[in-house]
Amino acid sequence: MTTRRRFNRLLASAFVAAPFGGSLAAQSPRSGGELTVAFDGASIVKFVLDPHNSLFAPHNRIFRSIYDSLVVLRADRTVGPWLARSWDISPDRRHYVFDLREDVLFHDGSRFDAAALKFNFDRVIDPNVATYARGELGPVVATEALAPYRLGVTLAEPFEPLLRNLSSTKLGIVSPAAIVKYGEGIGQNPVGTGPFRFTGLAAGAEIRLERNPDYRWAPSTSTLSGPARLDRLTFKNVPEHSTRVAALQSGQVQVADLVPSQHLATIRSSPDLRLVQQELLNTNYALFVNPTRAPWDDPDLRRALRLAIDVDAIVRIVYLGSLARAWSPLSPSMFASAEQDLAGSWKPDPKQAADIFESKGWRRGADGVREKAGRKLTLGFVDAQGNREQRLDVVQLVRRQLAKIGVSLTIEIQSGPLLVQRQLAGDYDISGGAQFADDPDVLRRVFAPESRNRLSVVQVEDDQLADLLRKAAREDEPEARKALYLRAQRRIVDEVYAIPIYVLLYNLALSSSAQGIVIDAHGFPHFHEAWLSG
Numbered sequence: 001m002t003t004r005r006r007f008n009r010l011l012a013s014a015f016v017a018a019p020f021g022g023s024l025a026a027q028s029p030r031s032g033g034e035l036t037v038a039f040d041g042a043s044i045v046k047f048v049l050d051p052h053n054s055l056f057a058p059h060n061r062i063f064r065s066i067y068d069s070l071v072v073l074r075a076d077r078t079v080g081p082w083l084a085r086s087w088d089i090s091p092d093r094r095h096y097v098f099d100l101r102e103d104v105l106f107h108d109g110s111r112f113d114a115a116a117l118k119f120n121f122d123r124v125i126d127p128n129v130a131t132y133a134r135g136e137l138g139p140v141v142a143t144e145a146l147a148p149y150r151l152g153v154t155l156a157e158p159f160e161p162l163l164r165n166l167s168s169t170k171l172g173i174v175s176p177a178a179i180v181k182y183g184e185g186i187g188q189n190p191v192g193t194g195p196f197r198f199t200g201l202a203a204g205a206e207i208r209l210e211r212n213p214d215y216r217w218a219p220s221t222s223t224l225s226g227p228a229r230l231d232r233l234t235f236k237n238v239p240e241h242s243t244r245v246a247a248l249q250s251g252q253v254q255v256a257d258l259v260p261s262q263h264l265a266t267i268r269s270s271p272d273l274r275l276v277q278q279e280l281l282n283t284n285y286a287l288f289v290n291p292t293r294a295p296w297d298d299p300d301l302r303r304a305l306r307l308a309i310d311v312d313a314i315v316r317i318v319y320l321g322s323l324a325r326a327w328s329p330l331s332p333s334m335f336a337s338a339e340q341d342l343a344g345s346w347k348p349d350p351k352q353a354a355d356i357f358e359s360k361g362w363r364r365g366a367d368g369v370r371e372k373a374g375r376k377l378t379l380g381f382v383d384a385q386g387n388r389e390q391r392l393d394v395v396q397l398v399r400r401q402l403a404k405i406g407v408s409l410t411i412e413i414q415s416g417p418l419l420v421q422r423q424l425a426g427d428y429d430i431s432g433g434a435q436f437a438d439d440p441d442v443l444r445r446v447f448a449p450e451s452r453n454r455l456s457v458v459q460v461e462d463d464q465l466a467d468l469l470r471k472a473a474r475e476d477e478p479e480a481r482k483a484l485y486l487r488a489q490r491r492i493v494d495e496v497y498a499i500p501i502y503v504l505l506y507n508l509a510l511s512s513s514a515q516g517i518v519i520d521a522h523g524f525p526h527f528h529e530a531w532l533s534g
Helices: 057-066 114-126 132-137 162-166 178-187 241-249 263-267 300-306 313-318 351-359 389-404 416-425 442-447 463-474 478-494
Strands: 034-039 070-071 078-083 084-089 096-100 139-149 149-153 196-202 207-211 233-236 255-257 271-280 284-289 370-372 378-383 407-414 430-433 499-503 505-511
Touching: 034 057, 034 241, 057 196, 057 313, 070 162, 078 084, 078 162, 084 139, 084 478, 096 114, 114 132, 114 139, 114 149, 114 178, 132 162, 241 255, 241 263, 263 271, 284 389, 300 351, 313 389, 313 499, 389 407, 389 430, 407 463, 442 463, 442 478, 463 478
Parallel strands: 034 233, 034 255, 378 407, 378 430
Antiparallel strands: 070 078, 084 096, 096 149, 139 149, 196 207, 207 233, 255 505, 271 505, 284 430, 284 499
């Protein structure tokens, strides 16, 4: 494989999780059987299994079993071949040529080739389709099938994150024939080239897959080149934490993900269960204050809010020491994370927070809530994902802490479409979220206005910040690029556009019969090599 340069290596603090050991490790892998996974899919009633149109992490964890990617992200954060055998990059970094495997078939029998890849790229960048994955391709403006298995890609300007982004589930390769056949219904009729093919679903409840017998093109990181060992793979949406754990303990499922902190000790102490976990590459979960909405357009008031919040106490109470509190917008293992640089950069000070509100004319009323000119100091929090990752538990504690200084926080849980409408209109004070990603360019897609998608919970309009993020996306010298991202993260924190809360360790609890399951470099589960012991 020839490239103009290699991506910078990281001293990764998290690696692909190996299958757990013990006496079962001596057994040879077996074929057959059905593995059932209980996952925290929140109270989402509609599964959208279209990789180009879903930023919802629980669905993207399922995508990896259905869809393959053009390249694979290795544990050291370099990029290796997958459906692309090799690639060349022009000296000006505006032209890529991908040479593709010639033996790959979609689940519907159609062939993966340059024309199919062109169809996928063109769909993502088509403004009439407006896919959520558009930002992943950055300044890609054109594609050309140069030969049956060779695709040229043209960019308007250099874009350093491109290869890493191509390893993401958000750019999984979808059958063009299926998109033509199903149209917008492709999200409920997914067709990829992955190790498992879709057989059916029950809306909001479960997704059923079966082994793809033709699979011969696993990524270069896999130890299994041929078809999956399992006959069937079923994902059951079980949003309630205790129910998910109980289903695992009773043997109704063999895998449960996102086990909450209060159950981790039970999992670890059980001789019949194992826990694997790894940091998810993403923006750390944060609270985003809307700086375009009064009175929170005043940076002093945003700082006062942060001074009133004791993040260490919240993370300790909710996650019981199982997760670290976050200081920066980017997870620690991601290239250019400012986690170490920003650690200890601020501390809670409720008295100072109260003094700021007082100096701005916000006085406590008879009910203890501050008011000014007849207006109550309220902070409306909106969300659509329930208590996934115990996020509402976090917000409840934030509400209690803010109440002590006279700020009333209200919590509204709305359906996805209603929330999107409010976000587009800027009709909210504060929200929370995280975005999984493989490269710090995710900050541009969150904070630069022209790059945000319609699901963004961020309303920041900051030319200085956006300029830093645009320059970083073009920069290919690692240290210079890192310096730009460090400056950007410090500005995000200094201006209180985000209040980072916790660093997510994605986890899987497995029964003793579940073998060969790994978590990849992104922090997502892979079931291609999974098998069930006797």
